[in-house]
Amino acid sequence: MIPVEFDYKKAISVEEALEALSSGDSKLLAGGYSLIPAMKLRLNQPSMLIDIGGIASLKGIEEEDGQIIIKAGTTHNDILNNDLIKTHLPFFHEAASMIGDVQVRNRGTIGGSLAHADPAADWPALVLVAEATIDVVGTGGKRNIKAADFFTGLFTTALAENEIITAIRIPIPANGSRMVYLKFENPASRFAVVGCAVLRSSDKKTTIAFTGVADYAFRDTAAEQVVSGKILDTNTIADAMNAAVYGVNVLSDNFASEDYRRHLAKVYLKRALQAIA
Numbered sequence: 001m002i003p004v005e006f007d008y009k010k011a012i013s014v015e016e017a018l019e020a021l022s023s024g025d026s027k028l029l030a031g032g033y034s035l036i037p038a039m040k041l042r043l044n045q046p047s048m049l050i051d052i053g054g055i056a057s058l059k060g061i062e063e064e065d066g067q068i069i070i071k072a073g074t075t076h077n078d079i080l081n082n083d084l085i086k087t088h089l090p091f092f093h094e095a096a097s098m099i100g101d102v103q104v105r106n107r108g109t110i111g112g113s114l115a116h117a118d119p120a121a122d123w124p125a126l127v128l129v130a131e132a133t134i135d136v137v138g139t140g141g142k143r144n145i146k147a148a149d150f151f152t153g154l155f156t157t158a159l160a161e162n163e164i165i166t167a168i169r170i171p172i173p174a175n176g177s178r179m180v181y182l183k184f185e186n187p188a189s190r191f192a193v194v195g196c197a198v199l200r201s202s203d204k205k206t207t208i209a210f211t212g213v214a215d216y217a218f219r220d221t222a223a224e225q226v227v228s229g230k231i232l233d234t235n236t237i238a239d240a241m242n243a244a245v246y247g248v249n250v251l252s253d254n255f256a257s258e259d260y261r262r263h264l265a266k267v268y269l270k271r272a273l274q275a276i277a
């Protein structure tokens with residue numbers, strides 16, 4: 001449980017972090033609550049850590065042009081306690097309250113969580129369902145990645161080696177929208193065995209995403225099609241449960257077999273739809 005030796009650099013700006021990233025086998029350090037455990041297990045062996053935890057421009061939550069912008073270095077706890085989040089994105093508030101424990105929430109960041117792309121992390125389901133975009137910057141310049149294109153595999157994203165996530169842009173849901181995030185959590189870590197996020201506008205357009213179920217979080221477009229435009233009555237919810245998780249390569253581990261996890265996903269979808277009906 002001791003990592004290999006590494007150098008440490010505290011960056012004071014994104015530009016400085018980018019410059020350090022371009023030299024050698026280095027890795028960004030944000031909250032450290034995913035990277036440090038991985039280094040202790042020697043799953044990650046960077047020769048240098050670039051600490052971005054003190055970069056002021058990577059912290060904070062703002063409202064701009066109909067979007068909520070969460071800077072990448074904002075902690076889970078700051079999201080939990082933010083008034084813009086409580087007002088416009090209450091399911092982000094709910095999700096933040098369910099992450100780990102006080103220590104994890106105080107140190108862990110949304111940018112670190114998205115970059116790490118743990119299959120059981122909560123934020124991926126939320127950014128997918130909210131149709132967020134992820135601002136990144138690299139030595140080649142800036143780009144915006146749609147959440148739908150961001151998660152590409154187990155612990156794998158569309159981020160290039162030398163890119164830094166700077167912010168997450170979330171369109172503010174229209175008035176009258178309903179939203180919910182529910183999870184069946186691992187009793188020790190609180191990571192999602194199954195997490196289900198749903199966002200439904202007053203014209204009944206519905207987005208649905210799961211985390212914990214497969215190698216990476218995903219939108220369930222088949223279930224979305226069943227419920228979009230329809231009243232959420234018992235029959236429609238039953239149809240959505242039937243359609244959900246179709247063709248998905250469902251994970252199996254010590255906590256939940258493939259069949260049980262698939263069953264949980266359908267049950268959590270049912271509960272989520274009932275909660276916003």
Ligand SMILES: Cc1cc2nc3c(=O)[nH]c(=O)nc-3n(C[C@H](O)[C@H](O)[C@H](O)COP(=O)(O)OP(=O)(O)OC[C@H]3O[C@@H](n4cnc5c(N)ncnc54)[C@H](O)[C@@H]3O)c2cc1C
Pocket residue numbers: 027028029030031032033034035036037072073098099100101104107108109110111112113114115116118120121122123163164165166189190191192
């Ligand atoms: C006991 C425990 C319980 C937990 N429970 C939960 C839970 O219930 N739900 C949940 O979702 N998570 C949970 N987590 C994970 C936690 O939320 C982490 O904090 C989070 O996944 C990673 O954020 P971080 O800021 O700590 O990133 P770090 O560990 O510092 O970094 C993680 C990875 O992201 C990269 N990175 C960091 N910031 C950026 C950036 N801005 N741009 C590009 N790359 C970046 C790093 O280089 C590294 O590869 C738990 C962790 C622990 C230890």
